Each structure stands twice: as C-alpha cells, then as structure tokens.
Amino acid sequence: MNSLVSGATLCFERLRRTSTAIGSLFALLLVCLGALLERKTEPTLAADRALQGVIFGLAIPILAYVAVGRVTRGQTFQLALAPLAAYGANRKLAALGTTLSVGALVSLLSLILAVAGVFCAHGIGSSRLLADAMASAWIGALAGAVYTAWFSLGANFGKNGQGRTWALVLDFFLGGGASLLALPWPRGHLRNLLGGEPVLGFSQPSAVLFVTFLAVAYMSLAVSRLPR
Amino acid sequence: MRSVVFSEVQFGRLLRTSLSFERGLFVLTGAEHEGLAEIITLISGLEHPMRGSVRVLETDPYRTPETRRNIALLLPDAEPLAAPKVSDSAALALKLGRHAQTAETALARAGLSALADRRTASLNYIERQSLALALALAHESPKVIALYEPLSVTPDFRQDYLHERLKSFVEQGALALIATGRSQDAHAFDGSHVSLVRGEILRGTGEGLDLGECRLRVVTNDPRKLAEQLFQTPNISAALVRQVSDLSGELEVRGRDLETLALAVMQAAEARSLNIHAIEAALPSVEELYAARLGAQRAAYERAYSARSVQLRPLTAPVPNVTPPPRLFAPAAPSPTPETPETPHVPRNPGERT
Numbered sequence: 001m002n003s004l005v006s007g008a009t010l011c012f013e014r015l016r017r018t019s020t021a022i023g024s025l026f027a028l029l030l031v032c033l034g035a036l037l038e039r040k041t042e043p044t045l046a047a048d049r050a051l052q053g054v055i056f057g058l059a060i061p062i063l064a065y066v067a068v069g070r071v072t073r074g075q076t077f078q079l080a081l082a083p084l085a086a087y088g089a090n091r092k093l094a095a096l097g098t099t100l101s102v103g104a105l106v107s108l109l110s111l112i113l114a115v116a117g118v119f120c121a122h123g124i125g126s127s128r129l130l131a132d133a134m135a136s137a138w139i140g141a142l143a144g145a146v147y148t149a150w151f152s153l154g155a156n157f158g159k160n161g162q163g164r165t166w167a168l169v170l171d172f173f174l175g176g177g178a179s180l181l182a183l184p185w186p187r188g189h190l191r192n193l194l195g196g197e198p199v200l201g202f203s204q205p206s207a208v209l210f211v212t213f214l215a216v217a218y219m220s221l222a223v224s225r226l227p228r
Numbered sequence: 229m230r231s232v233v234f235s236e237v238q239f240g241r242l243l244r245t246s247l248s249f250e251r252g253l254f255v256l257t258g259a260e261h262e263g264l265a266e267i268i269t270l271i272s273g274l275e276h277p278m279r280g281s282v283r284v285l286e287t288d289p290y291r292t293p294e295t296r297r298n299i300a301l302l303l304p305d306a307e308p309l310a311a312p313k314v315s316d317s318a319a320l321a322l323k324l325g326r327h328a329q330t331a332e333t334a335l336a337r338a339g340l341s342a343l344a345d346r347r348t349a350s351l352n353y354i355e356r357q358s359l360a361l362a363l364a365l366a367h368e369s370p371k372v373i374a375l376y377e378p379l380s381v382t383p384d385f386r387q388d389y390l391h392e393r394l395k396s397f398v399e400q401g402a403l404a405l406i407a408t409g410r411s412q413d414a415h416a417f418d419g420s421h422v423s424l425v426r427g428e429i430l431r432g433t434g435e436g437l438d439l440g441e442c443r444l445r446v447v448t449n450d451p452r453k454l455a456e457q458l459f460q461t462p463n464i465s466a467a468l469v470r471q472v473s474d475l476s477g478e479l480e481v482r483g484r485d486l487e488t489l490a491l492a493v494m495q496a497a498e499a500r501s502l503n504i505h506a507i508e509a510a511l512p513s514v515e516e517l518y519a520a521r522l523g524a525q526r527a528a529y530e531r532a533y534s535a536r537s538v539q540l541r542p543l544t545a546p547v548p549n550v551t552p553p554p555r556l557f558a559p560a561a562p563s564p565t566p567e568t569p570e571t572p573h574v575p576r577n578p579g580e581r582t
Contacts, residue, residue, distance in 0.1 A: 003293070006309070006324055013310030082274050083307045087324040087363075088297030227276075227291045 003089040007097025010084060014071050015105065023066060024109055027059050031113050035120035047121040047132050051194050055117040055136075056143055057187070060110045064147035065168050067106050068155055071098060076161040077152065078226055091226045099152045099219050107144035114140030139193045146186045146211050147171075149218035156225045186214060231372050231403035232271060237280035240266040244280070253394060253404045253419030262424045264376065264407040265304040271374040271405070272301050285371055297325055300370035300397070302378055306360030308348050314359060315344040321363050329366045338362035339386040358382045365393040373397055373404040379413040391417075415509070443510035444481045444489045449503045451477035457496035464492055476505055 034054030039046040072080035077095055084094045114136035122129040150167055157163025175187025178197045182188035188199035192207040202210060233248045241263040258264055269275050270282045273289025273296045282288065287295045309324075311317035318331035327334075335344050340362050343355060351359065358381040364373070378390060394404050394417070408414050414421060448454050451471070458464050464483040471477040483489040486509055497504050 002324055002326070006320060009320065010310050013312075016312075083309050084324065085274055085293070085296065086272055086301055086303060086306075087309065087321045088293050088326070089324050090293040228293055 003084065003091075003093035004097040006084050006089050007081070007094035007099075008101040010081070010094070011071050011098045011101035011105075014073070015067065015102070017070075020067075020070065024063070027063055027109075027113060028116055031055050031059050031117045032120045035117045039121050039123065047118055047128070048195060050117050050121040051114065051136060052191055052196055055114055055140075056190050056194060059113050060106075060140065060143045061147050061168060061171060061187075063109055063113070064106045064144060065151050065164060067102050068148060068151040068164060071102050072155045072161055072164075074160060075155075076158070077155045077222065079161075080155075081226070090228050092223050092228055095152075095223045095226050096219075099149065099222060102152070103145045103148040103215075103219075106148045107141040110140040110144030110147075111137045112140075114143075136194075139190065142193075142208070142211055142215075143186065143190050146190075146215040146218070149215045149222065150186060153218045153222040153225075156222055184214070186211060189214070231285060232405070233281075233283040234267075234270070235281045235283075237270065237277045237282060239270060239275065239277040239280075242266050242270075242277070246280075249403050249405065251398070251401055251403045253398050253417060254406070255414045255417045255419045255421045256405060256407045256424055257414040257421060258409060258424035262409075264409060264424060267424075268301075268303060268374050268376045268405070268407050271372065272296070272299065272303055274303070298371040300364040300367040300373040300375075302357065302361050302364050302375040304376045305353075306356055308351065308356055308359055311348055313344070314346045314348050314351065317348045318344075318359065318363060322366060325363075325367065327366055327368060329368075334362055334366035335359075337386070338365060338389055339384045340382070342384065354380065354382055358385050361385065361390070365390065367397075369400055369402075370397060371402055373402055374407075375405070376407045377409070377413070378406060379408070379410075379416060387416075442483060442486045442489060444483075444486065444493060445506075445508050445510050446479045446481055446493055446504060447476055447506040448479060448497065449476050449505070450500075451479040453500045454479055454493070454496055454502055457500050458492060461492045461496070464489065480510065 031050075031054055035046065035050035038050045038053070042049070078091065081089070081091050081094050081098070085091050115133050118129065118133045118136045122132065150171065151164045154163035154165075154167030155161040157166070171185040171187050174181050175185030176182070178188060178199050180200065182199045188197075189202065189207045189211045192198040192202060193204055193211070198204075198207065231249055231251060234242075234245050237245045245263065245267075247267075256264055256267065270277060271284055271289065273284070273292070276282070276288075276290040282290070285295050285298060289295045289299065308314070308317040309320045311320055315331045315335070318334060322329055322331060322334060332341070332344060335341050338358070338361065340358055343351070343359060346355075357377070361375065361378055361381055362385075364370075364375065367373075373394065379387070394406075398404055404419070406414075406417050406419065446454065455467070458481060464481060467480050467482075481489055481493055483492070490507065493504070493507065496502075
C-alpha cells in the first residue's frame with residue numbers, strides 16, 4: 001500500500017511544476033483556436049472536425065505523451081522509480097500508483113480540452129452543444145486514460161525510454177487507418193466513438209469495450225514488465 | 229549466512245567479479261574506475277548485472293523489495309524522494325522503509341536540522357548525499373549497510389553519529405560495506421580494509437601482499453635532529469620531505485611495520501626533546517597496490533613454473549668411464565668446456581605460453 005501511494009505522490013510531485021500549467025494552458029489555447037478556425041470554415045461540421053482533428057488527433061495524445069515523459073523524466077519507467085525502489089518500494093505497485101495518477105490527471109485535462117473544443121466549435125447558442133459536450137467529455141476522459149497507459153507501456157522500452165516516442169509514431173501512422181493494422185492502437189477506436197470510420201467495422205459499444213480493454217492491457221503490461 | 233555474494237558478475241567496470249561478505253565492517257578502497265560505485269549499485273538492487281548473479285541475504289535484491297528494505301543505503305548519486313520540503317521527503321522515505329523514526333529526529337541526530345525546511349529541489353550534491361546518509365542511519369536494524377563515500381557529506385554532519393551507528397549495526401550482526409576512493413577516508417573506519425582493482429579483491433586469496441616498506445609522515449620542529457636520531461635505530465630510514473618553515477619540517481620515515489615506526493619516532497623525539505606536530509601513515513596508492521599485486525602474481529607463477537621445471541629436468545646419468553681405442557691420425561680433441569645446466573625459459577609475462 002505504501003508503494004502504491006508513494007508512486008502516486010511521485011507522480012503529483014513531478015507534475016507539480018509551473019511549466020505543466022503553462023503547457024496545459026497552451027494545449028487549451030491550441031484546441032480553442034483550432035475549433036474556432038473550423039467553425040469559421042464550416043460551422044455545421046466544425047465540432048466533428050475539431051474533435052477528430054486538433055483535439056483527439058493531436059492535443060490529447062501529445063498531452064499524455066508529455067505528462068508520462070515528465071513523470072518518467074524522459075527515462076525508462078524503471079529508472080524513474082529508482083528513488084522509491086532504493087527505499088524498499090515495490091516497483092510494480094509504485095508503477096501502478098504512478099500510472100493511475102497520471103491517467104486520472106490526463107483524463108481530467110482531456111475532458112476539459114474536449115468540452116472546451118466543443119464549446120468553441122458550436123458557439124454558446126447551438127442546440128447540439130450540450131449533447132456533444134457530454135459525449136465528448138467521457139470520450140475525452142477515456143482517451144486520456146488509454147493514451148497514458150499506452151505511453152507508460154512505451155516508456156518501458158528503449159535505453160532511455162524512447163519507446164514512448166515509438167508509441168506516439170505508431171499510433172499516429174498505423175492508428176489512422178481502419179484495417180487490422182489499426183486494431184492495437186487507440187486512435188482508430190476513438191475516431192469511431194466520435195462518429196468516424198470504425199476499425200474492422202466495430203460498433204461504438206464494442207469500441208468502448210475495446211478501448212477500455214486496451215487501457216487495462218497496456219497498463220498491465222507496463223506494470224508487469226517491471227521487477228518487484 | 230552470506231550477506232552479500234557476487235558470482236562472476238559483469239556490470240559496468242566489473243568484469244567477472246566474485247566476492248562474498250558475511251558480517252562485520254569492510255572498507256572497500258580503490259580508484260574511481262575500480263568498480264566501487266557498481267558494487268554499491270548492485271547491492272542496492274536498482275540494477276542487475278549483465279552476467280552473473282548478485283545475492284543479498286540469500287535473495288536477489290533486484291526482485292525483492294523486502295531485501296531492499298533491510299539495506300541501509302547510500303548510493304553514489306542518491307536522489308531524494310520528490311516532495312516539496314526536505315522534511316517531507318525524509319518522512320516519505322522513512323515511511324516507505326517502515327521505520328519508526330520521524331524525519332525531524334533522523335535529521336537532528338545527524339546534525340542536519342538546518343536542511344529540514346529547505347526545498348528538496350534546492351539541495352546540492354553534497355547535501356543530497358548527507359540527507360541520504362542520515363536516512364540510511366535512521367534504519368533500526370539493517371542486515372546490510374552499503375555506503376558510498378560516507379565522508380563526502382556536509383561539515384554539519386555528525387561524524388561521531390556515523391561511527392556510533394555503524395558500530396551498533398555491526399554489533400547487531402550486520403554487514404557494513406564502506407566504499408571509498410580516498411585513503412584518508414578509508415583510514416577513518418576500523419574495519420577490514422579490502423582493496424579493489426577492477427572489481428577484483430586484492431586480498432582475495434587470504435595471502436597478504438608484501439607492499440614493501442611502510443611510511444610515516446611526521447611534522448616536527450626539527451626534522452634533521454629527528455632524522456639523526458632515527459638513523460641510530462636499525463631497519464628504519466628517514467628522509468626530509470620539506471622544510472615548512474624555520475620552526476617545522478616534514479619527514480618521511482620508512483620501515484617494515486607501522487607500529488614499530490611510530491614507536492621509534494616517539495622515542496627519538498623524546499630522546500632529543502623534539503615536538504611532534506603531526507604524524508600520519510602515508511598509505512600506499514592504488515597504483516602501488518596494483519603493482520604489488522602484479523608482482524605477487526608474477527612471483528607465484530614463477531615459483532610454480534620453476535617447480536614444474538625441476539620435475540621435468542632430465543636426470544643426468546653418470547657417464548661410464550669408457551676410453552675409446554687409440555686411433556692413428558686422430559683429429560685434435562676439442563677443448564673441454566664446463567657442462568652448463570640447461571636453464572629453463574621463464575616467460576616475461578605470467579600469461580605467456582612456453
């Protein structure tokens with residue numbers, strides 16, 4: 001239990017920086033600008049395009065990537081947990097505590113980004129605003145969690161945890177399709193939830209279940225790769 | 229039970245290192261590149277060797293958090309746990325290690341109360357090491373103590389507390405390993421001194437190395453008079469190193485045994501009514517130890533080689549005294565040369581094949 005809590009504490013302490021707040025504000029600004037531009041170009045499709053483009057395609061994955069990088073300090077997950085392990089913490093539990101905490105924070109920020117993007121894309125008086133905001137909120141939270149788990153798994157690979165970057169690139173290039181190649185990455189399934197093309201014809205409820213499964217699987221793999 | 233066992237370990241500068249320690253205080257000395265940091269890191273369980281195995285308390289510390297909790301540790305680059313203030317960081321570390329002591333007590337006992345309210349991120353290297361040492365010493369009953377350069381701490385750190393805690397741990401049956409690259413620091417601990425050369429223990433065979441003469445550095449008010457007096461003592465030589473001022477100078481005294489040397493110096497000073505301002509052992513450098521080790525290896529090899537050569541030397545059977553019949557027009561007999569025994573070829577290097 002101590003190890004789990006200490007992992008969570010480590011996460012909050014490493015994210016408790018002015019630069020984290022500035023980065024989050026910058027992401028929010030980027031999302032709002034992107035949504036406003038979409039609204040100016042094509043008001044009826046603005047929300048869909050902003051959500052599938054700048055918000056879920058760019059801002060949320062990069063937010064999770066940066067957050068995991070900040071917590072692991074650009075190293076492997078194992079090295080990032082070394083100070084805790086030196087005092088006798090169980091690395092697996094500490095990693096679980098860290099991943100859950102980063103996941104919760106990134107989910108919250110992703111939810112805010114998604115809702116802010118929908119607000120900017122629709123405008124205050126739109127009839128679809130509330131429904132779209134509600135739907136985007138939980139999809140945003142789910143996206144934050146699955147991306148955090150995915151990048152946490154990536155941080156276990158490479159000499160200095162460069163696997164995190166490979167994970168971002170794989171999701172970006174292979175997750176964009178709808179074939180079998182897009183199955184293991186979050187991007188295609190999240191696009192399906194937002195009303196885009198499904199991966200292998202998955203229904204939206206199946207996609208929700210599959211994304212949840214992916215989040216749990218990534219996290220389990222990330223934790224199981226570490227020694228006790 | 230062996231507390232720490234390394235078997236054929238390959239990691240960083242350690243190349244097939246095997247060592248084992250049971251209990252007591254051991255001071256590992258060697259230069260920076262001899263693998264001291266690697267040994268402490270491997271004992272900590274933060275890394276695992278490329279090859280071979282490391283066992284601490286009969287378990288693999290890399291995979292056993294319970295074992296790591298039984299190790300009081302000072303790593304080569306200790307990192308405090310992330311927390312806003314030093315006292316919070318210390319409290320978190322003590323809680324993780326399941327120690328009863330409060331952070332304030334642990335810091336106060338080590339003389340580091342001034343650090344308690346500082347921001348953790350503002351600590352410099354020496355302060356971080358001091359904090360880590362204070363936390364290591366706050367351990368109630370560690371089975372293994374592994375400290376890297378424990379004297380490289382802030383001047384505020386209470387050295388007496390360090391020695392007192394180490395003594396107490398060792399008395400409880402723990403193994404304490406102190407790794408230091410400085411001879412003076414190594415000398416500050418009363419334990420078995422073990423020199424490392426590239427991860428190998430210099431005295432691993434139990435056979436002491438003959439390092440030649442021992443040396444004492446003596447600062448006195450009249451080094452020449454002291455040297456004169458010492459020349460009368462057999463097997464002791466003295467040489468003036470430098471004249472510090474008109475009133476004092478430094479003398480290097482050499483002999484076979486440090487205790488005899490020190491006694492002779494004191495007797496000589498008393499005989500000539502001289503003041504001794506300082507006296508310290510001039511410890512051999514790592515290079516000297518390394519050279520001595522090579523010399524010992526060479527000697528052992530040559531001893532073994534000559535023993536084998538003696539066995540293989542052909543027996544010279546007595547030649548029967550048969551005189552050949554006289555011949556007419558016989559050629560001139562060659563001048564008799566003394567028979568020289570065949571000398572075996574001794575290779576220059578111990579590894580060279582014959």
